[in-house]
Amino acid sequence: MPEPSRAETLLPLADxxxxxxxxxxxxxxxxxxxxxxxxxxxxxxxxxxxxxxLYELVAEELGTTADELAYDRAPGDYRCAPLVQLRRxxxxxxxxxxxxxxxxxxxRIEALSSSADPAVAGIAAxxxxxxxxxxxxxxxxxxxxxxxxxxxxxxxxxxxxLWPYGLGVLDAEQRPELHGRLEExxxxxxxxxxxxxxxxxxxxxxxxxxxxxxxxxxxxAGARW
Amino acid sequence: xxxxxxxxxxxxIPDPExxxxxxxxxxxxxxxxxxxxxxxxELTPTFLGCPALEAMxxxxxxxxxxxxxxxxxxxxxxxEWTTDRITPExxxxxxxxxxxxxxxxxxxxxxxxxxxxxxxxxxWCGSIDTKLENVFGPTxxxxxxxxxxxxxxxxQFKTI
Numbered sequence: 153m154p155e156p157s158r159a160e161t162l163l164p165l166a167d168x169x170x171x172x173x174x175x176x177x178x179x180x181x182x183x184x185x186x187x188x189x190x191x192x193x194x195x196x197x198x199x200x201x202x203x204x205x206l207y208e209l210v211a212e213e214l215g216t217t218a219d220e221l222a223y224d225r226a227p228g229d230y231r232c233a234p235l236v237q238l239r240r241x242x243x244x245x246x247x248x249x250x251x252x253x254x255x256x257x258x259x260r261i262e263a264l265s266s267s268a269d270p271a272v273a274g275i276a277a278x279x280x281x282x283x284x285x286x287x288x289x290x291x292x293x294x295x296x297x298x299x300x301x302x303x304x305x306x307x308x309x310x311x312x313x314l315w316p317y318g319l320g321v322l323d324a325e326q327r328p329e330l331h332g333r334l335e336e337x338x339x340x341x342x343x344x345x346x347x348x349x350x351x352x353x354x355x356x357x358x359x360x361x362x363x364x365x366x367x368x369x370x371x372x373a374g375a376r377w
Numbered sequence: 378x379x380x381x382x383x384x385x386x387x388x389x390i391p392d393p394e395x396x397x398x399x400x401x402x403x404x405x406x407x408x409x410x411x412x413x414x415x416x417x418x419e420l421t422p423t424f425l426g427c428p429a430l431e432a433m434x435x436x437x438x439x440x441x442x443x444x445x446x447x448x449x450x451x452x453x454x455x456x457e458w459t460t461d462r463i464t465p466e467x468x469x470x471x472x473x474x475x476x477x478x479x480x481x482x483x484x485x486x487x488x489x490x491x492x493x494x495x496x497x498x499x500x501w502c503g504s505i506d507t508k509l510e511n512v513f514g515p516t517x518x519x520x521x522x523x524x525x526x527x528x529x530x531x532x533q534f535k536t537i
Contacts (some may be wrong), residue, residue, distance in 0.1 A: 187521065191513035198517045201426020205454045274455030275425075281459075281486065281537045282424055282517070288489040289512045 158213045158272065163221075164350060165260065166206035167232035168321065170222055171357075172253055173199030174364060175236060176246075184243055195286050202279050209271055223368045227358050235317035237354040240310075244303070247293045248310035252318030254290045255333055257283060259326050294337070308340065319347035378446045383409050383416045386440045393429040393436070394516055397474040400433060404462025407453065414446045421458045424517045424537070460536050471534065472500050477522070479534035487536050492520065499524035500531055507531075 176196035183189040207218035214221075235253060240246060261283065264276035297303035318334075319327050327347070335342055387409070388401040400406055408419035418437055422430050434450050441448035460479035463471070468478040477500045492512065496505040504526035511521040519532045 187511040190515065191511055194513040194515075194517045197428065198424060198426035201424065201428075205425045208454070271455045274457075278425060278454065278457065282426075284486045284537075285512055285517070285520075285535060288492065291489050292512065 158269065159210045161264070161267075161272065162206045162210050164231040164233070165264075166203045166210065166221070167230050168236050168253075168257075169199045169206065170203035171230070171232045171360065172236040172249075173197070173203060174360060175239065176250075178239070178241065179246065191289060195289060198282060198286070202282070205275055205279075209275060219368075223365045227361050228353060230353070230357065230361070231350060232357075233317070233321040233350045234348045234352055234354050235314065235321055237357040237360070238314075238317065239356045239360070242306075242310070244297060244306035245310040245314065247290070247297060248307055248314050249317075250286075251290045251294055251337075252311075252314055252334070253321065254283065254287050255337070256318060256321040256326075256330050258287060259329050259333070260322060263326070311338070311340075311342070315342050316345040317348045319345060320349050378411055378414065378416065378441075378444050380409050380411050380416075382444060383411060383418070383441065383446075386444055387418070387437065390433075390436045390440055393432040395471070395474075395476065397476075398463075398467045398470045400437070402464050402467030402470060404464060404467070405433065405458065407456060407458075411446075415449055416441050416444075416446050417449045417451065419451050419453050419456075421453045421456045423458055425454060426517055458537075460534060463534075475500050475531060476519070477531055477533040479536045482536050497522055497533055499527060499529070501529050502527035 173196045176192055176199065180189060180193045180196070183192050203222065204218055207221045211218050211221055235249060238249070240249065258280070261276050261280045265273055265280060267273040267276065294307075297307045319330065322330055331342060384401065384406075387406050388399050390400045392398050392400060392403050403423070405421055405423060406418060407421045408417070410417040418441075420430075420433060420437070430452065434452070437450055438448045459482050461482050463478065471478045477497060480495070480497075489512075492509050497507050497509075498505050499507050499522075502524060504524055506525040507522045508525065509520065510523050510530065513519075514521045514532050518535055518537075520535055521530060522533045523530050
């Protein structure tokens with residue numbers, strides 16, 4: 153069987169990183185406190201940086217550019233998981249998504265680090281070393297929310313809603329690993345839910361893309377500041 | 378134009394975010410190769426999300442142009458940059474400017490427990506009685522700590 157193309161392997165990942173970065177950046181200026189504002193904005197910036205590096209690899213193969221891949225596709229062509237498309241401006245839901253996403257992301261990045269394509273393996277190893285700090289951040293917030301009854305209740309409610317979306321980030325064979333890691337870390341059971349699969353598009357994705365591409369669409373020749 | 382002249386010129390370009398150290402001190406210039414009037418320069422960014430990359434590339438082009446040559450800058454995202462690439466001079470310049478240099482990388486990935494419990498030294502007073510305030514500082518490559526001895530906050534470079 154031939155190796156899947158870079159686009160096949162990396163576009164879903166790049167789209168996830170771009171869109172989760174964008175969603176995280178929606179907290180810039182309104183996170184629960186100033187240090188968190190800085191931290192979550194840094195994570196957002198880092199995710200978008202990962203998206204750019206991945207798009208560049210795919211663009212080389214497809215003969216296009218990272219910007220065209222990031223901004224010029226039709227909404228239905230984005231391959232991002234529904235988990236990152238959701239807009240939930242509630243901090244407990246944001247942390248629940250952060251934990252689900254970072255745990256799932258670690259699993260697929262570990263797998264990509266042993267890719268036969270040295271460029272893919274190299275970038276995956278770099279991303280993994282940076283994501284260590286995203287996982288630490290998620291870890292700190294989990295402990296913080298779990299430390300109070302209200303925090304735990306709100307986190308659990310958000311996890312109940314988002315868990316099927318979390319499963320949808322990964323390919324089927326990687327899902328049992330996600331289930332195991334999360335149950336161990338969260339000290340709670342997660343049901344055998346039907347995953348919300350990649351390929352479906354939540355209504356709020358179109359709004360996000362509209363906002364994200366407005367400058368590019370209004371200045372097709374390229375904006376200059 | 379010789380490779381030594383190019384290295385020397387690049388050693389005078391300040392890092393766009395932390396101008397106390399140069400691009401060479403930071404260890405992001407990973408190769409220089411000169412062929413007549415063209416300098417082929419490999420740049421290996423620190424964090425992939427680093428927004429300073431374009432500013433660095435522009436500064437390198439200007440600097441080589443000032444030597445009468447042309448820079449062909451290649452950004453390598455497949456190569457490993459680790460904080461161990463910061464030169465000893467670079468680490469000392471960081472410390473003198475109030476940034477705690479990164480600890481050396483060990484075999485294992487750093488953990489939250491190490492950041493919370495490890496002996497991180499205050500760049501102002503030298504005490505190790507410091508605590509983690511925030512995993513992320515003003516840029517992804519730094520975290521925020523607070524020194525209980527001199528009661529000053531400071532920025533700690535992350536080990537990657």
